[in-house]
Amino acid sequence: MKRVVAFVLSLSILLSLPATAVRADEGMWTFDNPPLKQWKERYNFEPTKEWLDHVRLASVRLQDGGSGSFVSVNGLVMTNQHVAGGQLAKLSTKERDLVKDGFYARTNAEELKCPDLEINVLVSYEDVTARVQGAVKANASDKEANEQRKAAMAAIEKESTETTKLKSDVVTLYSGGEYWVYRYKKYTDVRLVFAPEEQIAYYGGDYDNFTFPRHDLDVTFLRVYENNQPARTEHFFKWSAKGPSDGEFVVASGNPGTTNRLLTNAQLQYQRDLGNPLQMQVLSSRRDALSRFAAAGAEQARRANSTRRSLENSIKRLESQQAGLLNPRLFGKKEAEEKALRAAIAANPEWQQAYGSAWDQVAKAYGGLPKYAKRIAFSSIATPSRLGSLASTLVRYAEEIRKPNASRYDEFRDARLEALKVNLFSPAPIYPDLEEAALAAWLEEGQKTLGNDDPFIRAALAGATPAQVARQVVTGTKLTDVAVRKSLFEGGADAIAKSDDPLIALARRIEPVYRELRAWSEENIQSVDASAGQRIAKSRFAAYGKTAAPDATFTLRLSYGAVKGYSEDTTLVPFKTTFYGLYDRAESFGEKPPFDLPARYREGRNKLDLSTPLNFVYTADTIGGNSGSPVVNRNAEIVGLNFDSNLQKLPNRYVYVDDEEGGRAVAVHSMAIIEALRKLYGAEKLAEEITGAR
Amino acid sequence: MKRVVAFVLSLSILLSLPATAVRADEGMWTFDNPPLKQWKERYNFEPTKEWLDHVRLASVRLQDGGSGSFVSVNGLVMTNQHVAGGQLAKLSTKERDLVKDGFYARTNAEELKCPDLEINVLVSYEDVTARVQGAVKANASDKEANEQRKAAMAAIEKESTETTKLKSDVVTLYSGGEYWVYRYKKYTDVRLVFAPEEQIAYYGGDYDNFTFPRHDLDVTFLRVYENNQPARTEHFFKWSAKGPSDGEFVVASGNPGTTNRLLTNAQLQYQRDLGNPLQMQVLSSRRDALSRFAAAGAEQARRANSTRRSLENSIKRLESQQAGLLNPRLFGKKEAEEKALRAAIAANPEWQQAYGSAWDQVAKAYGGLPKYAKRIAFSSIATPSRLGSLASTLVRYAEEIRKPNASRYDEFRDARLEALKVNLFSPAPIYPDLEEAALAAWLEEGQKTLGNDDPFIRAALAGATPAQVARQVVTGTKLTDVAVRKSLFEGGADAIAKSDDPLIALARRIEPVYRELRAWSEENIQSVDASAGQRIAKSRFAAYGKTAAPDATFTLRLSYGAVKGYSEDTTLVPFKTTFYGLYDRAESFGEKPPFDLPARYREGRNKLDLSTPLNFVYTADTIGGNSGSPVVNRNAEIVGLNFDSNLQKLPNRYVYVDDEEGGRAVAVHSMAIIEALRKLYGAEKLAEEITGAR
DSSP, X not given: OOHHHHHXXXXXXXXXXXXTOOOTTOOOBOTTSOOHXXXXXXXXXXXXXXXXXXXXXXXXXXXXXXXXXXXSTTOEEEEOTTTSHHHHHHTXXXXXXXXXXXXXXXXXXXXXEOSSOOEEEEEEEEEOHHHHHHTSOTXXXXXXXXXXXXXXXXXXXXXXXXXXXXXXXXXXXXXXXXXXXXXXXXXXXEEEEEEOOHHHHTTXXXXXXXXXXXXXXXXXXXXXXXXXXXXXXXXOOXXXXXXXXXXXXXXXEEOOOOOOTTOOHHHHHHIIIIIHHHHHHXXXXXXXXXXXXXXXXXXHHHHHHHHHHHHHHHHHHHHHHHHHHHOHHHHHHHHHHHHHHHHHHHTSHHHHHHHTXXXXXXXXXXXXXXHHHHHHHHSOSTXXXXXXXXXXXXXXXXXXXXXXXXXXXXXXXXXXXXXXXXXXXXXXXXXXXHHXXXXXXXXXXXXXXXXXXXXXXXXXXXXXXXXXXXXXXXXHOOTTSHHHHHHHHHHHHHHHHHOOOHHXXXXXXXXXXXXXXXXXXXXXXXXXXXXXHHHHHHHHHHHHOSOSOOOOOXXXXXXXXXXXXXXXXXXXXXXXXXXXXXXXXXXXXTTOTTSOOOHHHHHHGGGSOTTSEEXXXXXXXXXXXXXXXXXXXXXXXXXXXXXXEOGGGGGGGTSOOOGGGTOOEEEEEHHHHHHHHHXXXXXXXXXXXXXXXX | OOXXXXXXXXXXXXXXXOTTOOOTTOOOBOTTSOOHHHHHHHHOOOOOHHHHHHHHHHEEEETTTEEEEEOSTTOEEEEOTTTSHHHHHHTOOSSOOHHHHOEEOSSGGGOEEOSSOOEEEEEEEXXXXXXXXXXXXXXXXXXXXXXXXXXXXXXXXXXXXXXXXXXXXXXXXXXGTEEEEEEEEEEOEEEEEEEOOHHHHTTTHHHHTTOSSOOOOOOEEEEEEETTEEOXXXXXXXXXXXXOOTTOEEEEEEOOOOOOTTOOHHHHHHIIIIIHHHHHHHHHHHHHHHHHHHTTOHHHHHHHHHHHHHHHHHHHHHHHHHHHHHOHHHHHHHHHHHHHHHHHHHTSHHHHHHHTTHHHHHHHHHHTTHHHHHHHHHSOSTTTOHHHXXXXXXXXXXXXXXXXXXXXXXXXXXXXXXXHHHHHTOOOOOOHHHHHHHHHHHHHHHHHHHOTTSHHHHHHHTTSOHHHHHHHHHHHOOTTSHHHHHHHHHHXXXXXXXXXXXXXXXXXXXXXXXXXXXHHHIIIIIHHHHHHHHHHHHHHHHHHOSOSOOOOOSSOEEEEEEBOOEEETTEEEOSEEEHHHHHHHHHHTTTOTTSOOOHHHXXXXXXXXXXXXXXXXXXXXXXXTXXXXXXXXXXXXXXXXXXXXXXXXGGGGTSOOOGXXXXXXXXXXXXXXXXXXXXXXXXXXXXXXXXXXX
16 A cells, blocks of 8 residues: 555645745755744744854765765764765675675774765855846847856856856756856865665665655765865864754755756646656666666676665655646646736736746647657666766767857866766776666667667667667777776867777767757757746746745755654654664564664664664655755754655655645654764764764 | 545555455354365365364353453453453552553452453354244235244244253344354353553554554453352463464454445445444544543543543544545445346346345335434433443333343343343442533533434433433432342332432433334334345345355454565555564653553563564454454464454455455464563463463
């Protein structure tokens, strides 16, 4: 039985609220616009500017796709094991599996350098809305306007980078209602300090993922270095000795990835009817390919594990999000919201003139998307394969770098090239057997979906079978060698053109298809998204004021709420679990995987105080990307480490799931981390660094 | 969020099965017709006749409304604390609260005699269908047929009682498709040996009731005596040292109370639209009255506790049952079933002639019920009040006993008089303050529902207010004195007529109303139920054969299935819990009631092996009345003690909820009982009696 069915039904309750109300604890707020009114009214909390600055500067973004925080003055970073999982896998070998067995460096010298992890701290930000929007010439078409805005954004990023020496990104907020330049201090020497066994970080596996009660010690410690020394991080979070109490106000400071709460009905309908099912096909076919590969043996399973876990996570999340969209009441609510906004706009002739046509413009644009959607989804070899991604990037870079900065694809703007090189030249291991299997399965799925006459399939297969192509390019390529990649990168278009690497040849063949589809998409979808989105955003500001937070953009946000249990079915779910619960679950399943315990836990149970809290839930509005967010109390002390949401919360990509609905963020309790470090891992020194706040 | 919503939706899965299929593990089977085929096919289990006889003779029925079993040769009976709860309350005083504090008799001499508990063992049974059905004269009206059948049943019971000296009940099975006489050995000297604190027997209270995972030590031990000595019970269950393993075949042998799976659509519709809502009003108003009374203080709460708990249990169960009926798919399935059966009958002219009109007859009869339903529900003072029940019984008895045995109300047949006297002359305490509050609230609810012109209200109130009437009769009555009740019982109609006891006077005033309504009901509903029910039962036998078990009738049945967890939402629920889980739940709620622990458990946790299993689930088809049923393995050893169902299972009053739907019976694990007795209660002697099988 799927609770999600009950959930989407019960959304009817929240659907009765007025369209414009910001509900309790809703919102992923930018630091320039924290929800001070709500904090004051609901929690009697009034942070100082210093508090806000401190929280921001002690919070970090991991470019692998998660959040973290500084927890000592010596550059110690806390995040989730599953956020660090990619680096753990890259640091692992057949002989030393850091994912499975965990890791602890007793000295700085033992810390392991992550192959390609970049960590960012948001140092400053600035509103550049006027400049970006002002760059659009009068009477520009949507396509031209899109190009003009992009050129302005590229120029702002380049100037800011040169002036401040900080990594500078222009961020689009409120669907284009605002543009901000965010400037980051960047750490690229990041070393692994501690990781637990995956089996305790991800206890219960895919079954327990997105559920509560939960029993995961999903924590990893990293350390940022500068000049080969631990960086001195003045802004770090102190540790709460007791963790959160029931009902306590807490803040999660992190980088939520994507929400789509401001989408128009046409966009939502597209997601529901085609976008999400297509995405599910992409994820499922990749997951299935990796499962088949992993079934061949333990080492194969190890190689596939990290990506497979990530795919399973995405699939489970997508299922619940889609269930939300398929709920007629939720969708009806979204329709009612849009109708109300459009009516408010129509009632004011000036507004109607400026914004009134935006919704129909979006609907028209998305009406054209189904024809291209499958092609866009499958016309790439970068999605399933690391080697495919490297080859495509090298081929594309050689072309893009010849253009002026303002005209390039976003990801090749000057300000982004540093990050690009970190990725391209990463020494992380590449497994040809895994690459071949994943690429072959991907091309098969593409062939099945697009047909043999499709331009991508024709270019990619060139008459051969998917298996033959995958075998040929993976066996023949030299791109596993970082030096070869550097040479092609530096050799430019000429080197790419002359390369006889079969994978480069494949990337060259499919590049025109990719560019055609991207051009179509930028002209027909992105331009409209930007143009109409901006007008709709302005219409919302006009009708309701700036009362809501912008959709998530994998940039730093403040989420907040209360530590609080909830009711489920006819009983209560407490706000926390304890180590007792972990041992109950393991015993109750007879330690059948994925409910088995690492040996350290089985043998060490008598060392633990089992009443120590393990995980807890709280009402904050978070989403994927918030993994690893510090959960802090009003003294800015760490009380927990965000790592998940419960199932009830998952439709929050499209609509905020509030307290009464039982939607909750899930965190590791601060006491559990210290208890385990001290009693099970002999990591007294690390525990001391955290709690002693040295 | 209510999972029951998800549940009733997901019933769509089971609804796709053919109408006539008996699903896996379905059925509460009579001992004359055990599901040997299913046991053999599904579990490769072929019991001997001795096995079946032994299980039957070691199983008992508690007339308080539950099941139990002999677990030693010395008359030791195991049941649930909540089944024995009424007796525990009756044995309690303000100073000695056996419900709250539990009880353990270290010697036989310390065992406490229950005031009015009768325990039955099914010694033999005999098919009397031919005689009962044959008693109906040709061309008898339904009313006459009903009377003729009842007269036959009374005669059979009387003969059997006189011949065998055994308590003999004629049981109606398959809605009248079969009649059997069941003969019981009867124990009326029943003594309390052990009960745990209610807080551990009912851990989590109403919240956790009907949920799983669960953590209840819902056990009580009694002992039957004969001639003031522990009875020698040759047939008793031996104890399994290990309890059940995952997937193991088990049998629950107990007395399920009521199922309604053979109801016609018209009857179900009546239940859904009027019967259940009315029942909910009755239960809720009584519960609310007791809650108000209990709020006055600890002693008041103690006095109200037992009944209140029982009402809460009924309310929670009724909510889920009603949710099942309100599910259009479930109802549609029931409609499809009936349509298929009627079509099969219509296809055979002989069948059509004999049975074809039965459904319409039922529909017509139930069409008349709404007019009387509220009156029938509220025109009684026995429902809310023990004193009211005593007075009504005395008044009614005096009238009935003057009639020939065959013509009396069922409950006054000669064969039932012994049980009647046990009840009437019970020395159990009666609390006038509680009686007055409950009666006043009941009359108020009745007045509100029926109006002042209603015959019952006019007779009951006689112009006064409900509070005045309740005050007057409870203050003035002498029925709290057993001797007074005996005197009125023996005095017959004359004594009743002359009594100036105000409660007897009230009972006399309302008796004509009661008799009018009962006469209407017997003539218009029960007669039709019996007549049409019998024809429908025969039509089922004709069309499908005797493939299904009869509806539950609070007589001994065999339920069976596998010990097995299930999936819920996206994760798995293991088949068992452990003491770890109990401590997790207590800690996670900070021991906030009803999740607090008895002091013995809080202080004694280090004495326990926390990995000891506490509760488990299995797939057997059970329902209220099965509480206290022994759960035995194929060696007829006790592996558990049935005490509940999970929420998913509750609509099984109307439709079997199968394995795949997650419907489960819930039992106390045999190991938990021994672990607690030995480690926490110092009840080594009792543990030895059970496990040593002395």
